Amino acid sequence: YHPSALKNCDNQILKILVDEIQAKAFHHHTNGRPEARKIVWFGPEYTYGGTKISANDNWHPLVTSLATWLRVEYQLPVFNSCLINFYKDGSINIPWHSDDEVELGPNPTIASISIGATRDFHMRPKGSTNIAWSQRLASGSLLVMSGATQSHLQHAVLKDPKVKELRVNLTFRLTHDARIPEELPVSDQANPCIQPVDNSITCDLDDEDSVRRRAELEAENLRRIRSRSNSSTGRKPSSQQPTTQISQQNNMQIAHEQQSTISKHNLQQQASMQMQPQQPPSDNSQQTLIHLTPPTTTQQQQQTETKTTCNSQPSQTSQNNQLNQPKTQSQTSQLSSNLTSQPNTASSNYQLRTNDNSKPKNSAPVIFEIEHEGKDPIKFEWFLKNNFPEIRIKSVKDLYHSSGYIVTREHPKDYNKLLTAPLKTNKINEFEITRRMAAKRPVKQGDDQVYCFIVKHVPIAVDAKELAKHLVESEQQIPIDGAVRIIYKATGEHFSADCPKDRKFECANCGGEHPQFSFKCQKIKEANEIATRKAHEKIRAQREEAKQKQNQNIFGSRSLGEAFGVPGPLSYADAMRPMRTGLIKPILGPIAYSNRAAAAAAAAAASAASDAPPAEAPANRTALTNPAAIQISANPPTLPAVASDSVAAPNLGVENANDTRKSIAIRAHRLATERERERVHSLRQQYDYDCYQQNLPEAFPRPQQFSYSAAASRSAVTSQLPPMYNACPAGPPAAVSAMASAAVDPATEPASHPAAVQAMASVEVVPVLAPAVAQATAPAAVASGAGSASTVNQTEPVTYGPKANILRLAMRALSSILEMGSGLLCDAQIAGELAVHVVIEVLGSLSELQGQGADGGAAAW
Ligand SMILES: O=C(O)CCC(=O)C(=O)O
Ligand SMILES: [Fe+2]
Incomplete structure (x- = not known):
């Protein structure tokens, strides 16, 4: 401050x-x-x-x-x-x-x-x-x-x-x-x-070097100030100005004068006197440091003679004329003064002067690089022959120069992948480069590779005396505006005092005779393009990933809208909201709904045909305190399948349920790894078996309740059943076995085992429906079931009462949900919400049954 x-x-x-x-x-x-x-x-x-x-x-x-x-x-x-x-x-x-x-x-x-x-x-x-x-x-x-x-x-x-x-x-x-x-x-x-006003190139990095450079600059300033104050005692500052140091300020003042009033000019002139900073070394007559100093009479005259113009009144013509004429020594000196003293003329923004005053050079807009300077044939084609007009790298007018090295190890790989390959396939539109991007790149510092930004230096500053220290004349002579201009390059990172004269450049990146990080360097060009394309690729990949994530939901590749049968996109939030009002049907409806309805129908049918008194309910069981029943009903025993294709699929109006369960199963299986599937499978089998063995007798103490079809009981598996199961007069139903195998066995693709899947679905409903109801619902399908359809048709009295069935089905649903959650088909929150929904459904169904008077007695169970 x-x-x-x-x-x-x-x-x-x-x-x-x-x-x-x-x-x-x-x-x-x-x-x-x-x-x-x-x-x-x-x-x-x-x-x-x-x-x-x-x-x-x-x-x-x-x-x-x-x-x-x-x-x-x-x-x-x-x-x-x-x-x-x-x-x-x-x-x-x-x-x-x-x-x-x-x-x-x-x-x-x-x-x-x-x-x-x-x-x-x-x-x-x-x-x-x-x-x-x-x-x-x-x-x-x-x-x-x-x-x-x-x-x-x-x-x-x-x-x-x-x-x-x-x-x-x-x-x-x-x-x-x-x-x-x-x-x-x-x-x-x-x-x-x-x-440019002087040629010291500064750099804002907070590294040691820049601190050192800054300190040296300051020391030099001090020296200058001291020498000035020593030599200027008793003299007006203005009179110390070397004749050739026609200040930019003078031009500004004149420019200003032309734009505003005389009084303003005076004000500024006065301001300039007060603002006068350090003086340039008095021995350097060509020094072009520009100061805010008032003009001397001589200077004013000179300005008038050389027709110094202001920014808004360029004199391109006069400058060009000057440049194109042979110059005598004195003209050269005049030109030199002009160039220095005409900051606002046409080319003044990019003025250049040589270090050799005897040979006047054309002034030229420098600072930017001409991209087609590249020597590499590919590059040459890209930019000169314009084969690939899509690729356009904007030139910039700043110079990068630092001691950075491109790490070549990665470079060829990137080069092939990002530059050559797209070129070969002509797929380069997508990589169109319209602006240079700041990219961190690895550079070498000592023995270590570090990532850093390219050091961006100020534009070339030119001074006759100092030029050789910082700049080299480019061997390229590039026609600009119809005239051949000389282009100068900045050297690598350096401090002016340390900079040897007649320095030969050798780019550490490509070995070429130019400063490192020069845009002319082929490697730098490539590195810049690679960095840009990498950034493009990264952005594209990120977008792609985000898109995929958005599309991902419990239905895998299907959108939520599709899964719910809603046209257009559907958010999770919206999907969950209508879930409570029925939109959830496509997921759970076939499980919970149809069975609830079926249970109600079954109860109605049972009470209608109440010839025989309902069996006794287990004395101490109620719907909600009957975990064993719930468990077992949710996890039917896993048993070796009976010949599953001998099980027909009764058409009970549950195709949707089939579809839903099928797709859940398929996706669960696809998403899990093979090992995980095996593990889950065996665990589940064990669990099912345990449940069956331990809980079934307790939950359903009367074995005759489990009178399965005669066909199933005579299956080859009977001998493998636990003793209690053997005690069942009819043995396990074929449908249950098939269901278990279809639902649990990960290797089972529903498509390849349609009968098993259908059986799996059918078992959800068959036990609910008393034969009368089943026939009433879909008598034709059941009756006309080919072959083993008769197996199902011959089902003995209902296995589960409506209540037990509701709970059993609810637990099936919960188990599916669990599977969905653990298989990453949906996130935990959704699984939780679905589970809550199921519980609500269960309670609803139970109370409905209660309301219909079907809550008592063994029949309900
Ligand atoms: O007015 C000031 O001192 C601060 C201005 C500033 O922060 C800005 O222009 O970004
Ligand atoms: Fe600011």
Whole structure:
């Protein structure tokens, strides 16, 4: 925080802000609503508070000069954007936020200049509500946020009713400009902030190197300041300016003058004097550090002579003329001055100058890379022959340079998978690249591989003397705007003082003669594309996964809507809601409903034909305190199947039930692993057997109640039955055995054992229905059952009474639900709800029976 960075010129600046910029301020929308605060934006398109602000390349000279001043005075990045906030008074605030928009990249440096009323600026850690740090931001102050500030902290300027005056805040940012060169501002639309003002390349990483670099820069500044103060004693600062150091500020001033009034010019001139930062080394006549200094008479004359123009009045023609003419030594020097002193002319944004003043070079827009520079034949085809126009990588105007290495081990694999393969199959549309994505990539640091972001440096800054330290002339001469321009490249990560002259480059990634992380590097291009495609693939896979998850429900690949017979999609919530009102039928209806109805019908039939008195009910049994009965009825004994195809399927109107049970069984079986199925199977067999053996006699003490069909009793399995079972006069019913085998045996596919499945279904209903009822319901089907249908038809008196049957069926349903839950066919909550539903059904059915007077006596059981 620099409390009085702008010295005493804050009032003049405020006046310009109010007179010339405030009128353009607008209410930005966040989350669809306009904010009370008004803003003005200069720079490329930017996402602010989640909403896009369109690009504004029409920079106001004041803002430009402030950006330049920040760059020179504080070695801050060459900002390419500025957000101006107008706080009318203390009622206007900026809420808690971090400036962590993707355009800013990781760890952005943001310079915030405050003008006007003093306001409190607060910071707090993300996720906390406690203010951790506060600072009164005085008029003319500079606050720099950098490093991890935006990733760890939030900041805000809260409402302060005491404040009655206007405050203006300017935050300078360096955003990633995604525009391709053709879209970039040219000539009068140019963004003057890209104007390089010196050649020291700074980097905002908070690593040791950057700290060291920063310290060295500061030390150098100190040295300069000291040498300046030593040599400038008794002299006006302005008179120290070397003749060739025609300041950008002068141009700004002139530009400004052309746009505003003389008095403003004077104000700014005055401001410049007060804002004067360190001087450049006096021995360096070509030094192009640009300072906010007032023009001397000589300089003013020179400006007039060279017709320095402002940003809005480009002189592309004159510049081109100059460039195309042979130059004498003095002309060269003149050109050199011109280039330096015309920051706002057509090509000034990307000016280049050689380190050799005797050989003037064309100035050229640099900073962006021309993609078709690649030497690799494939690349060459992609970009030059335009065989695959879908692939388009936007050029960027920033340079990446760092000492990163691409890990080559993974590279060929990715290369084949992501680049070559899609090309071969021409399936590249889906990979269309429209913008460069920031991607973490593994780099080598010492012996270790680490993941890090590419270090994005400021654009090339050019200075005649310093050029060789940082830049090399590209061997490529690329025609731009009809003229051959010289392109310069930045070197790898370096500090200027350490940088040897005449350095030869050898890219650590490809061995080519260019800096590492140069876009010209084939490997870098590939790595960038790979990273982008990987990101695309990841996003696609995530979407796919999410979609599948959404589709997954208790019915596997069927949607819930399909399962419930409801047109269109159906959410779980909706499926569960109507469950209570009947929509659940397709799942459980055939089990619970039809049997409830059947039980009621059976009871009705029984009471109608009450010739014989109902058998005695077990003395101490009631419906709900009869767990043994429930268990056994839910888990019928698992017995070796009798010849199942000898069991016919009586048509009792339960096709839906068959379907439901079938699909549940199939899916359960498919989802479980083989081992798990075996385990469950054997456990279940054991359980069934145990239940049968232990509980049946207790639950149903009268063996004659279990008089099964004569056919079944004569089956080959009789000898394997437990003693009690043997005691049953009729033996086990074929249907029960078949059901058990079909329902439990995981290897049994209903499709391949239709008879077993049908039997399984039929057993649900057959015992419920007394023969009379069964015949009444579906006499034709039962009677006409082929072959062994007669087996069922000959069923002895009802095995279970209505109550026991209800419970038995309920337990079958519960057991299915359990199976569904454990087989991951549905989640536990749904299984639970279904179970509750079954219990409700059971209680309902029982009370219905009760209401019909069918609750007493052995017949009910
Ligand atoms: O007005 C200020 O001091 C803060 C402005 C700010 O945080 C922003 O524009 O993102
Ligand atoms: Fe902010």
